[in-house]
Each structure stands twice: as C-alpha cells, then as structure tokens.
Amino acid sequence: MTASPQPPPSLRVGELAYAYPDGTQALFGVDLTIGAGERVALLGPNGAGKTTLVMHLNGILTAGHGTVEVAGLPVRKDTLPEIRRRVGLVFQDPDDQLFMPTVREDVAFGPANLGVRGAELEHRVREALDQVGLPEVIDRPPHHLSFGQRRRVAVATVLAMRPEILVLDEPSSNLDPASRRELAEVLRSLEVTVLMVTHDLPYALELCERSLILSGGVIAADGPTHEILADGDLLAAHRLELPYGYVVTDRRR
Amino acid sequence: MHVPDGFFNAPVSVAAGAFAATGLGVCLRGARRELDDRTAPMAGLVAAFIFAVQMLNFPVAAGTSGHLLGGTLAAVLVGPYTAVLCVSVVLLVQGFFFADGGLTALGVNITLMAIVTTVVGWTVFRLIVRAAPRGRSVVPIAAFFGAAVSVPVASLAFTALFWIGGTAPIDVSSVAVTMGGVHVLIGLGEGLITALTVSSVLAVRPDLVYGARGLTAPLLLRTPGGTTEVATGPAPRPHRSARPLLAGGALVAVVLAGVVSFYASSSPDGLEKVAADKGLNTHEASHPLGESPLAGYGVKGVGSERLAVGLAGVAGVGITVLAGGAIFYAVRRRGRSADEAHA
Amino acid sequence: MGAGHQRQLYRPGDTLVHRLPPQCKLLAVACFAVVVVATPREAFWAFGVHVLLLAVVAAVARVPPAFVLRRMVIELPFVVFAVALPVIGLGARVEVLGMSLSAEGLWAAWNILAKATLGVVASVLLAATTEPRAMLQGARRLRLPPLLVQIAMFMLRYMDVILDEMRRMRIARESRGFAGRDLRHLPVLAKSAGALFIRSYERGERVHLAMLSRGYTGTMPVIHEGGASAGDWATAVLLPVAALVTAALSWSLS
Numbered sequence: 001m002t003a004s005p006q007p008p009p010s011l012r013v014g015e016l017a018y019a020y021p022d023g024t025q026a027l028f029g030v031d032l033t034i035g036a037g038e039r040v041a042l043l044g045p046n047g048a049g050k051t052t053l054v055m056h057l058n059g060i061l062t063a064g065h066g067t068v069e070v071a072g073l074p075v076r077k078d079t080l081p082e083i084r085r086r087v088g089l090v091f092q093d094p095d096d097q098l099f100m101p102t103v104r105e106d107v108a109f110g111p112a113n114l115g116v117r118g119a120e121l122e123h124r125v126r127e128a129l130d131q132v133g134l135p136e137v138i139d140r141p142p143h144h145l146s147f148g149q150r151r152r153v154a155v156a157t158v159l160a161m162r163p164e165i166l167v168l169d170e171p172s173s174n175l176d177p178a179s180r181r182e183l184a185e186v187l188r189s190l191e192v193t194v195l196m197v198t199h200d201l202p203y204a205l206e207l208c209e210r211s212l213i214l215s216g217g218v219i220a221a222d223g224p225t226h227e228i229l230a231d232g233d234l235l236a237a238h239r240l241e242l243p244y245g246y247v248v249t250d251r252r253r
Numbered sequence: 254m255h256v257p258d259g260f261f262n263a264p265v266s267v268a269a270g271a272f273a274a275t276g277l278g279v280c281l282r283g284a285r286r287e288l289d290d291r292t293a294p295m296a297g298l299v300a301a302f303i304f305a306v307q308m309l310n311f312p313v314a315a316g317t318s319g320h321l322l323g324g325t326l327a328a329v330l331v332g333p334y335t336a337v338l339c340v341s342v343v344l345l346v347q348g349f350f351f352a353d354g355g356l357t358a359l360g361v362n363i364t365l366m367a368i369v370t371t372v373v374g375w376t377v378f379r380l381i382v383r384a385a386p387r388g389r390s391v392v393p394i395a396a397f398f399g400a401a402v403s404v405p406v407a408s409l410a411f412t413a414l415f416w417i418g419g420t421a422p423i424d425v426s427s428v429a430v431t432m433g434g435v436h437v438l439i440g441l442g443e444g445l446i447t448a449l450t451v452s453s454v455l456a457v458r459p460d461l462v463y464g465a466r467g468l469t470a471p472l473l474l475r476t477p478g479g480t481t482e483v484a485t486g487p488a489p490r491p492h493r494s495a496r497p498l499l500a501g502g503a504l505v506a507v508v509l510a511g512v513v514s515f516y517a518s519s520s521p522d523g524l525e526k527v528a529a530d531k532g533l534n535t536h537e538a539s540h541p542l543g544e545s546p547l548a549g550y551g552v553k554g555v556g557s558e559r560l561a562v563g564l565a566g567v568a569g570v571g572i573t574v575l576a577g578g579a580i581f582y583a584v585r586r587r588g589r590s591a592d593e594a595h596a
Numbered sequence: 597m598g599a600g601h602q603r604q605l606y607r608p609g610d611t612l613v614h615r616l617p618p619q620c621k622l623l624a625v626a627c628f629a630v631v632v633v634a635t636p637r638e639a640f641w642a643f644g645v646h647v648l649l650l651a652v653v654a655a656v657a658r659v660p661p662a663f664v665l666r667r668m669v670i671e672l673p674f675v676v677f678a679v680a681l682p683v684i685g686l687g688a689r690v691e692v693l694g695m696s697l698s699a700e701g702l703w704a705a706w707n708i709l710a711k712a713t714l715g716v717v718a719s720v721l722l723a724a725t726t727e728p729r730a731m732l733q734g735a736r737r738l739r740l741p742p743l744l745v746q747i748a749m750f751m752l753r754y755m756d757v758i759l760d761e762m763r764r765m766r767i768a769r770e771s772r773g774f775a776g777r778d779l780r781h782l783p784v785l786a787k788s789a790g791a792l793f794i795r796s797y798e799r800g801e802r803v804h805l806a807m808l809s810r811g812y813t814g815t816m817p818v819i820h821e822g823g824a825s826a827g828d829w830a831t832a833v834l835l836p837v838a839a840l841v842t843a844a845l846s847w848s849l850s
Contacts, residue, residue: 018724058809069500089809095757101729101749113811125757141729143756161810259673259711263634290814291804292743297750299793300799301758304751306789309762321789330793342747349622349735350728351605352719355712356629357772370795422685422717422840442782448784450793458794464757 077221088158263419270360283334325374401444618734
C-alpha cells in the first residue's frame with residue numbers, strides 16, 4: 001500500500017496520537033496513506049476514534065503527536081485555510097452542515113470564504129449542484145428538502161471548494177434505499193479522492209476498493225474491502241458485523 | 254407580554270429604543286468575549302432554543318398556564334451578554350417576521366424582556382452564588398431566585414415606563430399592584446422551571462452551564478502505578494467581564510424596587526390624592542390584595558406615603574424571594590425523597 | 597403569547613411590493629409605525645388615511661384582507677385590555693348607552709387599538725411580502741450590527757429544527773402517558789427543556805465546526821450586494837411620506 005512519490009498522496013497520516021483535554025486518549029498512533037483518486041472506507045465500531053481522526057484531517061483538532069499531510073501540505077496553523085479548502089468534510093447530520101437560508105448561499109459559503117466572488121462563484125455553485133444531481137434546488141431553503149437531498153447538497157457544499165479529498169462521516173445513515181443508491185451514484189461519479197467513515201459494511205463494499213479498520217485508536221487492518229469483509233474473525237474482533245444474510249466471499253480464493 | 258404600538262407615547266418609545274440599542278451594543282461586544290468566533294451560530298441556536306421554550310406552556314395554578322420568558326435561564330446557561338442578545342433577537346424576529354409586538358415598541362420590549370430580566374436575574378444569581386459556599390448545588394437555587402425576582406422587577410420597570418409615558422389613564426399604583434401581583438406568580442413559575450431546567454442540564458452536561466463555571470472540583474489524574482494527582486488544567490474562566498453588568502444589575506434592581514415604587518404613588522390625578530389625604534388608599538380595597546398590609550403598595554403605619562410605597566416595593570421583592578424559596582425547597586425535598594425512594 | 601406562529605407569514609408573489617429591495621421596505625414600515633404613533637389621537641380622519649394607505653399597499657401586493665385579519669389575532673390580548681380601559685380608567689365620566697365610562701379611558705382605548713392595529717397590519721404586510729432571508733439581507737444593508745443579523749439568521753434556520761425536536765419529545769412524553777397538568781409535572785417539562793438546550797447547544801457546536809471546515813474565520817462572507825436604486829427608495833418612501841404628510845396636517849390642525 002505504498003503510494004507512488006508523484007503525485008503526493010492525497011492524505012498521509014503518520015503516528016497520529018491525540019488525547020482530549022479531559023485526558024481521554026482517543027488516538028494511539030494512526031498511520032495511513034491514501035493515494036490520489038482512491039476511494040477508501042474507514043471502518044470501525046462506535047468509540048474507535050473515527051470522528052476524532054476525521055477532525056484532525058482538516059485541523060479542527062490539532063495533533064498531540066504525529067503528522068497529517070494533505071497532498072503534501074502539512075496541517076499547521078499557518079496552512080489551515082488551504083488545508084480546509086483541500087479537505088472537504090461532510091458531516092453526519094446535513095442539518096448541521098446546511099446552515100444558510102438557501103441552498104445557493106450554503107454552497108457558496110465555502111468558496112466565498114476563499115475569496116471567490118461574482119460569476120466565478122455562481123459557476124462553482126452550479127457546478128457543485130450539477131455534480132450531485134440537484135441543480136433545481138438552488139433557490140430552495142435547505143429545510144424544505146428531503147433528507148436524501150440534504151445529504152447530497154451537503155456533499156455539494158464541500159465540492160464547491162474543489163477539494164483534494166472528500167471525507168464523509170457516515171454518509172449512508174438515515175437514508176432510504178433510493179437515496180442511498182442515488183448518493184452512491186454521485187460518489188462514484190466524482191473524480192476526487194474519497195475517504196468514507198462508516199460502519200455500513202455493504203456500502204463500503206459497494207463504493208470502496210480498499211478499507212481500513214480503526215479500532216482502539218490504531219489502524220487494525222488495511223486491505224481490499226472484499227478481503228476484509230470476508231474475514232469474519234477480523235470483523236468480530238472489532239465489533240463489525242455484516243447485515244443478516246449478507247455473505248462476502250474472498251475473491252482471492 | 255409583547256407591548257404593541259401605541260401603548261407608550263413617542264418620547265418613551267424613542268428613549269427605550271435608544272437604551273435598548275446601547276444595551277445591545279454593549280452585549281454584542283460582551284458576547285464576543287463569552288463565545289469568540291462561535292458567537293453567531295451558538296447564540297443563534299440558543300435564540301432558537303429560547304424561542305421554542307417560550308412555547309412550552311407550564312401550569313402555574315388551577316387552570317392557568319404561563320410560559321417562560323427565558324432571560325435568566327439563558328443568562329445562567331450561556332452567560333449574560335449572550336443571553337441579552339438571544340432574547341433580543343427572539344423579540345426582533347417576532348416583531349419583524351411574525352408581526353408580534355409593535356415595531357415602535359421594540360425598544361420597550363427589548364429593554365424590559367431582554368435587558369431588565371436578564372441583568373436582574375443574572376445579578377441576583379451571581380450574588381447568591383458568590384455568597385454561598387463553593388459547589389454546584391447552589392446553582393439551581395440561585396437560578397430560581399434570579400428568575401423569580403427578574404420577572405416582577407421587569408413588571409415594575411414596565412410600570413415605571415407606564416408612569417412616565419403610558420397612554421392609558423390608569424392609576425399607576427393599581428398598575429403596579431396588578432402587574433406586580435400577577436408577575437410574582439409568573440415569576441415563581443419562571444423561577445421553578447429555570448431552576449429545574451438548569452439542574453437537569455447540570456446533571457448531564459455541567460460543562461455547558463456558564464453560571465456553574467469555576468465551581469467544579471479539580472480533575473484527578475490516575476497514573477498506571479495507581480497514584481492519583483490533581484490535574485493542573487486551564488484556569489476556570491474568570492467572571493471579571495461580567496462585573497460591570499453585575500453593578501448595573503444591582504443598580505437597576507435597587508432603583509426599580511425602591512425609588513420607582515417610591516414615586517409610583519405620586520400619581521398626578523385627584524382621586525388618588527384625596528384618598529391619600531384621608532390617610533389611606535381606601536379605594537384600593539377593591540383589589541384582591543386589599544386586605545393585606547401591602548395593598549396599593551403602601552405600608553400602613555408609615556408616615557410618609559411615598560416612603561411607604563417605596564418600602565412596599567422592597568418588601569414585595571423580599572416576599573417574592575421568601576415565598577419562592579419556601580416553594581422551591583418543598584419541591585426539591587420532594588424530588589430528593591422521590592430519588593431516594595427509587596434508589 | 598409566543599405560541600402559534602410556527603408558520604411564517606411570507607406569501608410568495610411577484611408584485612411591485614414584493615420586488616422592492618428589503619431594506620427599503622424595512623425602513624418604510626419602521627418609519628410608518630413611528631409616524632402612526634406620533635399621530636394625535638383626536639385626528640380620526642388621519643387614522644382613516646393611514647388605513648387607506650395600508651389598504652393600497654395590500655392591494656398592490658395582492659395580500660387578501662382575510663389573510664391580514666387572520667394574522668391580527670396576535671393583537672387579541674391587548675384588545676381585551678383596551679376594551680377594559682374605559683371601565684377601569686380614571687377621570688371624568690361620560691354616559692354611553694347607560695354605562696358610566698371614563699372619557700379619558702375611551703380615548704386611550706381608541707388610541708391603543710388604532711395604533712396597535714395599524715402597526716400590526718404594517719408588520720404583517722412587510723412579513724407577507726418579504727422572504728425571511730431577504731429581510732435579513734435588508735437588515736444587513738441598513739447597517740444593523742452584522743453579528744445581530746447573523747444570530748437572527750441562525751435562529752431562523754434552526755427554529756423549525758428545534759421545534760421539531762421539541763415536538764418529538766412531547767410525543768415521546770405523551771406516548772408514555774404523560775400529561776402536563778399541574779405543578780408536579782414541572783420537573784418533567786423542565787427536563788425536556790434541559791435536554792432541548794443540550795441538543796441545541798451541541799448542534800450549535802457542530803454547526804460551528806461545519807463552518808470552520810469550510811473556511812469560516814469569524815466573518816460571514818457577503819455574497820451578493822443587491823443595492824437599492826433611487827427609484828426603489830422613491831417608491832418605498834411613498835408610504836411613510838404620505839403618512840407623515842397626514843400626521844403633519846393633523847398636527848397643524850389640532
């Protein structure tokens with residue numbers, strides 16, 4: 001799993017350790033590298049430190065120890081604006097992410113913070129909404145959209161910043177099957193690197209070639225998704241379970 | 254109560270507007286200190302919370318129900334400056350987006366419901382917290398008194414404004430008695446629900462209660478060797494920034510409880526004066542409180558009529574505090590024994 | 597009060613009034629309200645003109661009278677108060693229909709009713725023809741403190757979300773047989789309120805993180821600066837100016 005030196009990997013995390021101010025340590029030395037254009041699932045049980053890791057990727061939390069690099073740029077205080085452009089974080093609850101009065105203003109919020117204005121801004125907004133297949137909702141207030149639409153608009157809000165890597169926190173949660181499929185189609189059509197944090201294993205299998213298991217604050221497994229999901233013992237060891245009746249056969253055998 | 258247009262004359266409306274604008278200016282700066290760059294989203298969410306909680310009707314007494322004003326609650330939960338902003342924004346939104354409360358009365362509404370309730374409630378709260386021994390258990394009790402006092406004081410402030418620039422020809426002292434009487438009850442409800450809400454937040458997320466900051470026991474660190482040491486965490490947020498507000502609040506409370514009621518009886522109309530000359534506000538006997546010593550906010554047996562009313566104002570606030578305290582302790586004890594029964 | 601205005605007043609439309617820049621409408625309505633309050637109560641005819649002015653605005657904006665009337669319910673508690681005024685008011689008494697009423701009280705009741713009603717109708721027309729977010733833009737362009745406008749923006753955005761949460765909590769309470777009737781139920785309601793606060797606060801924190809993640813540095817980007825033309829202003833000031841002329845006439849006549 002070594003990335004080629006050129007271009008630099010979209011994301012490189014080295015020896016990342018972090019403890020919350022109250023003393024609870026959540027990460028105990030995370031190492032991972034994600035190459036440009038990869039779609040990777042980050043699997044792990046509740047409390048494994050997934051959200052904590054995600055918060056490090058765009059510098060909302062700063063590493064207690066170790067490094068985070070996005071496309072070669074280390075996360076530091078002085079690089080934060082560029083890091084936040086490069087890392088598009090999609091939160092689990094789209095209501096948290098869509099805070100502006102209309103979809104247009106919400107999608108424009110990120111690029112506008114980067115100084116984009118006028119026709120270019122409008123272009124970015126339309127482009128991002130086209131990418132998620134919702135150009136028609138541009139003037140609607142977010143709370144009038146369906147949940148699935150809101151999740152896709154949330155993806156658009158970060159796409160408008162033209163990120164290097166898209167990080168999604170539990171993208172399939174609370175979606176009905178149709179919305180789930182529509183979101184999968186959107187994600188597949190994107191050309192950016194995707195890191196998907198989830199415990200929805202079938203969704204990981206559907207979308208991601210490669211999976212990581214984060215457990216106990218370290219990366220416990222890293223490999224092709226179908227291999228990891230076929231290893232029942234590995235999954236059981238980290239409190240991960242496939243849905244009832246769902247069997248993944250390891251294609252190597 | 255959202256005062257509509259036409260209730261107060263133009264000078265009072267304008268003066269209250271200027272006062273409210275100044276107060277908001279101070280609070281905008283203060284809220285930045287309480288919440289830094291989180292101010293806009295946090296205060297916005299808290300404002301939405303206040304708006305929602307104002308719809309939560311609670312039973313006051315047989316058949317009647319009241320709803321929270323929320324000034325003291327917000328102050329204890331998120332800090333006084335942010336609280337004033339949140340309640341003001343709620344009022345502004347109600348005025349402009351829902352046509353609730355007159356636009357020219359916005360100054361009066363903000364002054365009374367956002368500034369006076371919050372400042373008075375927070376002042377009383379802080380005075381009690383400071384006087385009491387360190388510990389969180391005092392926070393809900395202090396919150397109760399803060400809220401319970403803030404509501405009748407706001408109604409006295411209303412009376413004062415009414416006395417200065419009201420458009421209705423009602424005897425000011427009867428306004429004071431009616432408003433005061435009703436709002437002592439409402440204040441008790443406000444106090445109870447504020448205290449209970451604060452204590453339920455304290456039980457789950459004590460870190461969120463602004464008024465309880467600096468009241469926690471220091472953290473302990475356990476090392477693998479089994480030894481325990483006291484953590485040297487970041488110092489608790491000082492409350493220094495709220496000191497001017499405290500002083501202002503104390504001033505407002507004193508002015509309203511004493512001076513305003515002192516003058517409240519100097520109503521310019523003849524009937525009142527005749528009654529006063531005869532020694533007692535006899536026509537007040539028709540009020541529900543007519544037989545009580547505080548009828549018409551005048552204390553019997555005190556020589557100067559004005560002084561008597563002033564004393565009555567102070568005594569009224571005192572009685573609110575005492576009655577509230579008794580009820581609160583009763584409820585609390587019942588809650589505690591219920592908890593013990595569960596355990 | 598405070599209950600019952602979950603539904604917003606805005607009525608989408610494409611009329612002259614709807615199209616006016618929000619800052620013009622805001623200022624016009626505020627000035628109108630001030631002029632109304634400053635109109636002497638003895639000048640009945642002036643209030644008639646004010647009503648006529650609002651009727652014209654409503655007609656141009658195609659806001660049906662029934663809509664305005666329904667929204668005026670909000671005024672009701674003060675109507676009750678105003679009706680009581682002549683009875684409890686002080687001063688000289690007059691005989692009306694066999695009842696002894698306070699003349700001063702009658703004047704006061706008329707004064708409050710007339711002015712409050714005009715104020716409410718003007719506000720209803722403003723809210724009915726201006727989208728909430730446009731109102732916020734207008735407030736910002738009128739140089740209201742940006743922080744205040746932002747707080748209002750977040751409040752409006754999350755109001756429905758939080759009311760929804762509150763409704764779900766109520767259903768959860770009621771489906772387990774709870775009915776808030778007397779004082780003993782206060783602790784339960786207060787626990788709901790506490791939980792609601794925690795949810796609101798934590799959502800605020802998450803929203804802040806979401807903003808940071810998209811490059812927020814403490815100031816909201818100003819995206820579109822839709823200024824108002826002189827023509828817009830000229831149209832908007834018609835209402836307060838006409839009202840002012842009316843009021844000025846009534847001043848000079850009285």
